[in-house]
Amino acid sequence: MRVLVVEDEPELRELVRAALVRAGFAVDATGTVADADESLRMAAFDAVVLDLGLADGDGLTLLRGLRARGEAVPVLILTARDGPDERVAGLDAGSDDYLVKPFHMPELLSRIRALLRRPNAALGLRLEAGNVAFLSVERQASVAGAPLRLSMRETALLELLMRRAGRVVTREVIEQSLYGFDEPLGSNAVEVLVHRLRRKLQDAGASLSVHTLRGVGYLLSEAA
Ligand code: CA
DSSP: OEEEEEOSSHHHHHHHHHHHHHTTOEEEEESSHHHHHHHHHHSOOSEEEEESEETTEEHHHHHHHHHHTTOOOOEEEEESOOSHHHHHHHHHTTOSEEEESSOOHHHHHHHHHHHHHOTTSSSOSEEEETTEEEETTTTEEEETTEEEOOOHHHHHHHHHHHHTTTSEEOHHHHHHHHSOTTSOOOTTHHHHHHHHHHHHHHHTTOSEEEEEETTTEEEEEEOO
């Protein structure tokens, strides 16, 4: 699960980022509307934590733009603006929840988990393709009902491929989705990861395999 944190106070941003990382999320953090907008166009996030008063603009403008593009990613607004009119404005702009500063970190985490459990969230809770299933909240994959042991990154790759089963996923999309923007990425990291996932699926008797389309990308479809 990948979360984008948009908060312009560096200390608070780091606190939220660190708490989410400890809770098992992949986290990207930024302090401006412009950076957040670029991140949201570049990669798929499972949730956004959004401050409203940002250095270069208003979080609500970012949120309205996101919804206008048809992006259904759950958004939790984090703000010091706590009047009833402010809450209504936030919800009207398309936020899913609203947390007023100061807040307790456990409450933020619990609210994010609640957003991710919502049936109308952008993510499917149970993905299925062939005899492979994936529970996106529990982060557990299975083949023909038997649990499949995967590393965190293998799990994230499988989820990405299953969300796009039968469609080609480019290496660029995989890189953007699986790695925090600040993490260095070896030139063959995706190939190595795909190789390991393919092997594990094969060993477990999966009816699907990760096919390499040279120069194009990867495709999860029926094993040959
Ligand atoms: Ca702020």
